[in-house]
Amino acid sequence: MKGKFVTIEGCEGVGKSTQLRLLKEYCETHGINAMFTREPGGCVISEKIRGVILDPQNADMSDMTELLLYCAARSQHTETVIKPALENGVTVFCDRYSDSTAAYQGYARGIDAITVEALNRAAMCGVKIDCTVFIDVPPDKGFERKGGAKQTDRLECETLEFHRKVYEGFKAIIEKEPERFLRFKADGTKYETHAQIVEALSSRGVF
Ligand code: TMP
Numbered sequence: 001m002k003g004k005f006v007t008i009e010g011c012e013g014v015g016k017s018t019q020l021r022l023l024k025e026y027c028e029t030h031g032i033n034a035m036f037t038r039e040p041g042g043c044v045i046s047e048k049i050r051g052v053i054l055d056p057q058n059a060d061m062s063d064m065t066e067l068l069l070y071c072a073a074r075s076q077h078t079e080t081v082i083k084p085a086l087e088n089g090v091t092v093f094c095d096r097y098s099d100s101t102a103a104y105q106g107y108a109r110g111i112d113a114i115t116v117e118a119l120n121r122a123a124m125c126g127v128k129i130d131c132t133v134f135i136d137v138p139p140d141k142g143f144e145r146k147g148g149a150k151q152t153d154r155l156e157c158e159t160l161e162f163h164r165k166v167y168e169g170f171k172a173i174i175e176k177e178p179e180r181f182l183r184f185k186a187d188g189t190k191y192e193t194h195a196q197i198v199e200a201l202s203s204r205g206v207f
Helices: 018-028 042-056 064-088 100-107 113-121 139-146 161-178 191-201
Strands: 003-011 034-038 092-094 131-135 181-184
Touching: 003 018, 003 100, 018 034, 018 092, 018 131, 018 191, 034 064, 034 161, 042 064, 042 191, 064 092, 064 113, 100 113, 100 161, 131 191, 181 191
Parallel strands: 003 092, 003 131, 034 092, 131 181
Antiparallel strands: none
């Protein structure tokens, strides 16, 4: 692929959106040909699937249905948006991707790793992640920052215990593939974290 594919991961309330906004501004100021997208979502069909997945009224959704919907959304988004952009040399920043599936549906929901990996691989349509920015804030702190769980979507309605499992999941994923991850504690100001992220992405040849 001609363009670089960067994903951003972390638990709820860690400041991912803020960092993505700052990265977008950075790309605009520096004339970097970049695209910012998100999962689940990023195209019409996948945004519709997002609505189904996150609707708090769908409280009885089974874990396997949830996994398949995330992967369905990913497949459509990857094939129609991410892949063409990368082929055209665009740097793609994606707010969450396959590691979220491994952490949330695999580690936290408890679906076996073989199934999650196989579905993730199929949904990625042959695309490879160049590097992943992980905002490393434990859920206890993330909840605090957000002022408690807002419970506006189905996943946010989950218990703190669930989100602790997600966090442990992310850490286990990083241990398996440390070279892909850029990890940030985010304990300074948002601008300090932003500067660290820019420096790290530059050293990886993204900027
Ligand atoms: P967001 O709040 O970061 O937009 O993400 C939506 C929610 O979906 C968030 O709680 C994380 C969750 N999620 C999964 O459980 N599995 C996935 O594969 C993805 C992409 C997100």
